Amino acid sequence: MIRVAIADDQQLIRAGFRSLLEAEPDLEIVGEAGTGAEAVELVSRRRPDVVLMDIRMPDGDGLWATERIVADPALAGTHIVIVTTFELDEYVAQAIRAGASGFLVKDTEPVELIRAVRVVAGGDALLSPGVTKRLLxxxxxxxxxxxxxxxxxxxxxxxxxxxxxxxxxxxxxxxxxxxxxxxxxxxxxxxxxxxxxxxxxxxxxxxxxxxxxxxxxxxxx
The missing domain is CATH 1.10.10.10 (Winged helix-like DNA-binding domain superfamily/Winged helix DNA-binding domain)
Incomplete structure (x- = not known):
């Protein structure tokens, strides 16, 4: 079972992700967070395999939260996928440098989001189509x-x-x-x-x- 946490300041987005992922037999939602600080606390407490992390959140954004999670050796088993509205090179580069294992935009097809969770949980990396070359x-x-x-x-x-x-x-x-x-x-x-x-x-x-x-x-x- 792949344990997933969702961090996004919009409750509707969190509910949509939860509904989508919970329909999969191998995925389990272990918690939600609406701020960067809440995301760090949630991950520290529940130790999910994958975090779907928004960038623009109050009280510490998603990049800030990612850096802190990655810096904690006790959380080495947690992989982070940045999911945001903005497919901007600056955000992608910052997210990768912060330690994220993947980057997707929120208009990604549901099947691709589900695949992203499984790919990243398996230790591989995933970037939104069209992002990789610009990132490099x-x-x-x-x-x-x-x-x-x-x-x-x-x-x-x-x-x-x-x-x-x-x-x-x-x-x-x-x-x-x-x-x-x-x-x-x-x-x-x-x-x-x-x-x-x-x-x-x-x-x-x-x-x-x-x-x-x-x-x-x-x-x-």
Whole structure:
């Protein structure tokens, strides 16, 4: 059973999400919050697997709440999906840097919202269609002129190749085809890279690939 918390300042939105998700046999709603502070308290108390987090809320917005949840080692099992009305690059980049595992807009189809909960609960990352490329370009544009590759010394040459492809937004299947590996082997490499780099999920691997300079816009190390 996947345990879900909903954080949104609009009661009608929370009720809609609850009704949609509770209809699924493998999903359970463990609580709701209307402010950022309430969201942090709820997650600390109930330890959900996934939080659907609005950005614009009073008493600490969704980005503030996400940062605090991610910073607590006791809440490492909780993954956050930012769900907002505004599909703006600034919000996406801030949400990913805050530690969110996914980003969706509120007009997402119900089936996609349900899929997002399951994908993120399984440890994968999810972004709204059309967001990924802009996010990567934004992250790349914010890099220092001389990025430091020393963080990658713990990786093997093959793992660097895999991380570079993750940074370009490729799936495990696509990585496997590019490197002549099975999808399962590609997935194993990704899991090992996450463990070595202490990354919560695939989104953080993308950011690391760009921040270390392993991948840049139109360039691969």
């Amino acid at each position: 370009e934004r992250v790349a544009g914010s890099l220092k002129e001389s990025p430091n590759l020393s963080r990658l010394t713990v990786l093997t040459d093959r793992e660097r190749e895999v991380l570079a492809l993750v940074g370009q937004g490729l799936t495990n299947d696509e990585i496997g085809r590019a490197l002549f590996l099975s999808p399962l082997t590609a997935k194993t490499h990704v899991s090992r890279i996450m463990a070595k780099l202490l990354a919560r999920d695939r989104v953080q691997l993308v950011v690391i690939a760009y921040e270390t300079g392993l991948v840049r816009a139109g360039y691969q190390e």
